[in-house]
Amino acid sequence: MACGYTRQRSGVVTLLSLLLLLGIWQAAAMLLDDPSLPLPAKVAGVFWRATASGELPHHLASTLYRLAVSFSIAMLLGCAIGLLLGKNKSLDAFFDNWLVIFLNIPALVTIILCYIWFGLDESAAILAVVVNKLPNVIVTIREGARALDKDLLEMAQSYRFSRKKTLLHVIWPQLHPFVMAATRSGLALIWKIVLLVELLGRSDGMGYQLHLFFQLFDVASLLAYTFAFVAVIQAIEWLVLRPLDRAALRWRR
Amino acid sequence: MNAISISIQDKTYRDGHGGSQHRTIADLQFEVEPNEFVCLLGPSGCGKTTLLNMVAGLDSHYQGQIRIGGQAAVAKIGYVFQSPRLLPWRTVRQNIELVFAGPPPAAVIDELLAGMQLDAVQHSYPERLSLGMQRRVAIIRAFAVNPDILLMDEPFVSLDAPSARQVRTQLYALWQQRPHTVLFVSHDLREAIALADRLIFLSPPPMRIVSDITVDIPRDGRHDEAQIEAFREYLLSQHPAINGLL
Numbered sequence: 001m002a003c004g005y006t007r008q009r010s011g012v013v014t015l016l017s018l019l020l021l022l023g024i025w026q027a028a029a030m031l032l033d034d035p036s037l038p039l040p041a042k043v044a045g046v047f048w049r050a051t052a053s054g055e056l057p058h059h060l061a062s063t064l065y066r067l068a069v070s071f072s073i074a075m076l077l078g079c080a081i082g083l084l085l086g087k088n089k090s091l092d093a094f095f096d097n098w099l100v101i102f103l104n105i106p107a108l109v110t111i112i113l114c115y116i117w118f119g120l121d122e123s124a125a126i127l128a129v130v131v132n133k134l135p136n137v138i139v140t141i142r143e144g145a146r147a148l149d150k151d152l153l154e155m156a157q158s159y160r161f162s163r164k165k166t167l168l169h170v171i172w173p174q175l176h177p178f179v180m181a182a183t184r185s186g187l188a189l190i191w192k193i194v195l196l197v198e199l200l201g202r203s204d205g206m207g208y209q210l211h212l213f214f215q216l217f218d219v220a221s222l223l224a225y226t227f228a229f230v231a232v233i234q235a236i237e238w239l240v241l242r243p244l245d246r247a248a249l250r251w252r253r
Numbered sequence: 254m255n256a257i258s259i260s261i262q263d264k265t266y267r268d269g270h271g272g273s274q275h276r277t278i279a280d281l282q283f284e285v286e287p288n289e290f291v292c293l294l295g296p297s298g299c300g301k302t303t304l305l306n307m308v309a310g311l312d313s314h315y316q317g318q319i320r321i322g323g324q325a326a327v328a329k330i331g332y333v334f335q336s337p338r339l340l341p342w343r344t345v346r347q348n349i350e351l352v353f354a355g356p357p358p359a360a361v362i363d364e365l366l367a368g369m370q371l372d373a374v375q376h377s378y379p380e381r382l383s384l385g386m387q388r389r390v391a392i393i394r395a396f397a398v399n400p401d402i403l404l405m406d407e408p409f410v411s412l413d414a415p416s417a418r419q420v421r422t423q424l425y426a427l428w429q430q431r432p433h434t435v436l437f438v439s440h441d442l443r444e445a446i447a448l449a450d451r452l453i454f455l456s457p458p459p460m461r462i463v464s465d466i467t468v469d470i471p472r473d474g475r476h477d478e479a480q481i482e483a484f485r486e487y488l489l490s491q492h493p494a495i496n497g498l499l
Contacts (some may be wrong), residue, residue, distance in 0.1 A: 155338040158309040158330055159352040159398070169351055173342040251342045251378040 038220040047224035060228055063206040066122075066194050070129035071186060077130070078137025079179065083171075085138065086145020102135040107193050111200055120201045132193050137182045144178030145171075176248050183241065191233065255328065255401040255434045257285040257308065261317035264303065277303050278315070279459035290428065290435040292445035295455030295463075296498055301438040302335065304460070305404045308436060321402060331395030333405040337387040339379040339394075346375040349394050358397075365393045369423055385416040392420070396427055403428075405437045409444065421447070425475070442488070442499055446470070446481045452488075454495045464492050 022040055029039045050056035085092040111128040118124035148171060156166045198207025206225060213222040264278035277300040285291050293301050306312040308319055309332050321328040339348045346366070350357035366372045369389045379387050388408055395403055408424070409417040425448060428435065439445045445452055446468055454463040466488065474480050489496055 151334070151336065151338050152340065154306075154311050155332070155334065157311055158332040158404075159394075160327070160329075160354070161351070162354070165351065169340060169343065173340070248342075251380065 036217070036219055038223070043220050043223045043227070046220045047227065050221065050224060051228075056225065056228055059205055059209045059225075060232065062202075062204045063191075063194055063198065063229075064232065066126060066129065066197070066205065067187075067191055070126045070133065070194070071190050073126070074130045074133040074137055074186065074190070075179075075182065078134050078182065079141050079175070081134075082138040082141025083145045083175070086142040086148070092142070099135050099138060102131070103139070107132045107196060111193070111197050115201045122202075125197045125202060128197050129190055129193050133186055133190050136189065137186060140178050140182040140185075141175065144175045148174055173248070180241070180245060180248075184237075187233065187236065191229070255322055256287045257402060257434060257436070258318075258320040259283055259285075259304075259308070261304075261307070261315055261319070263317070264300070264307070264315040276459045279461060281317075281460060281462065283453060283462060283465065285434055285436065288432045288434055290437065290448060290450045292437045292439055292449035292452050293455060294439055294442065294445055294452060294495075294499065295460070296457050297440065299455050299457050300460040301455065302406055305332070305406050305436060305438060308402065309404055328401040329398055331398050331400030331403045333388075333391050333395045333403075333408045335406045335408075335410065337379070337384075337391040339387055339390055341378060341380050344376050344378055345371065345382070345390050348379065348390060349397050352394055352398050361399075362393075362397055365397055365427070368427065369393055369420075385412050385420065388412065389420055389423070392424055392427075396431070399431065400433055403433055403435045405435065407438055407440065410440070417444075422476075424448075429472075440499065442485055443481055446484050446488075447475050454492075454498055456498070463494050463498065466492070 026040055029037045047056070085095060110131050114124045114128035114131070118127065152170050152174075153166070156170045161170065194205070195207035195210065198205035199211045200207075202208050206229060209225055210222060213219075213225070259282065261278050261281045263276070263280075266275040266277060267273075281304075293304070295301055303312065307315060308321070309330050339345075340351070343351065346362065349362055349365075363372070366375050369392070371386065371389055371393070374382060374386065379390065382390070392405075392408060395405070409420060412420065421444065437445070437448065449468055452464075452466045452468060454466070455461070456463050468484065470480050470484055
């Protein structure tokens with residue numbers, strides 16, 4: 001009962017705060033009365049037309065495709081390398097310097113270099129995103145691997161667990177919170193970089209479109225595309241990440 | 254098949270980067286017969302846990318030899334650690350099932366769980382159980398694999414006296430049903446006398462054997478407190494060297 005009530009209340013709070021934001025926007029737009037800040041209704045109309053024409057779904061899909069591919073590659077590679085560095089001190093000492101360097105290269109530099117070295121194509125775009133994201137994943141997972149419970153690893157060793165069993169039942173559950181952290185910060189980081197990559201060297205995707213709208217000073221389209229994107233990212237959080245969190249933490253007291 | 258022969262010349266811990274050295278074991282030799290229940294007693298920090306880890310194959314940085322069974326085949330080991338060391342993200346039953354390389358024998362696990370009165374909580378997560386229950390799960394896990402060697406490192410420590418007695422009785426019943434070679438580390442002389450065939454008293458580091466005593470109370474007299482107390486008095490009067498150890 002109490003739980004249902006709290007949930008209902010938090011739903012009301014969310015609705016109210018969103019309505020207030022919308023109200024402020026409406027009031028500001030009416031007061032300003034300038035094309036640089038269109039009314040919410042106009043943005044909704046643009047959103048609807050862009051969706052119906054298939055233009056927005058097409059660009060959104062290309063961006064999400066790049067996001068999915070580069071995210072998967074960065075996470076897989078990052079987990080493997082992070083685990084290796086976390087468990088092997090001498091490798092870690094050797095490659096730590098590389099990590100610091102890669103962590104500090106600006107995203108723009110990697111993107112430009114990738115395009116110059118590998119040409120203005122899809123794989124160069126994806127590579128640029130991966131190179132930007134990979135060091136973050138490695139550092140997070142390395143932290144997790146360093147914190148692995150030695151007692152449980154010894155238990156697994158004395159009962160002669162296979163490598164696969166140890167990874168699946170002993171190591172993975174301990175890394176899970178770190179992987180989730182890397183996933184969340186990763187999504188937030190990657191989609192910003194993907195837009196930049198598209199802006200600089202692709203002829204479709206959200207970044208390309210936003211660039212176009214900037215040149216045309218089309219603020220209504222710009223906002224419509226932004227909301228579509230924010231909605232998708234929120235949907236990923238609520239439909240994929242939260243349920244994953246809950247499933248993995250059932251055992252906690 | 255499951256005898257143990259231990260012969261260690263030296264085991265030294267090195268602190269950090271070439272710092273101080275700490276000699277844990279110096280010249281330790283003894284044999285354990287198949288299906289013998291041996292209790293290791295000694296002051297805390299004397300290296301008993303280190304010795305068990307070496308037998309379990311978790312620590313191979315020592316000079317000497319530990320032979321189990323004599324065959325080339327790798328011995329199956331059941332290890333009850335000082336803390337339960339259960340996987341908190343797996344249920345009680347999953348924790349037990351995981352130690353089997355092949356398909357886990359459901360009937361054996363059911364029987365063990367029922368024997369330790371844990372069948373009702375078998376699908377709970379370990380952190381929701383009391384420490385006593387977690388320890389019993391750890392003991393079942395070690396017994397379930399039907400080990401060649403069973404290692405136990407103070408499995409009853411930090412339990413209150415009644416639960417310790419209860420788990421001890423259950424452990425003893427299990428061992429009598431399916432005997433195997435046991436190395437049991439304890440601080441508690443009464444507990445050791447009640448369980449073991451043989452008591453080995455160990456010195457502070459560097460660890461050596463102080464005395465090696467056979468417990469000759471018949472197996473069916475082990476629940477009799479008076480006999481155990483009498484044997485304890487006899488021990489302490491006959492072997493004054495062990496007085497200072499415990």
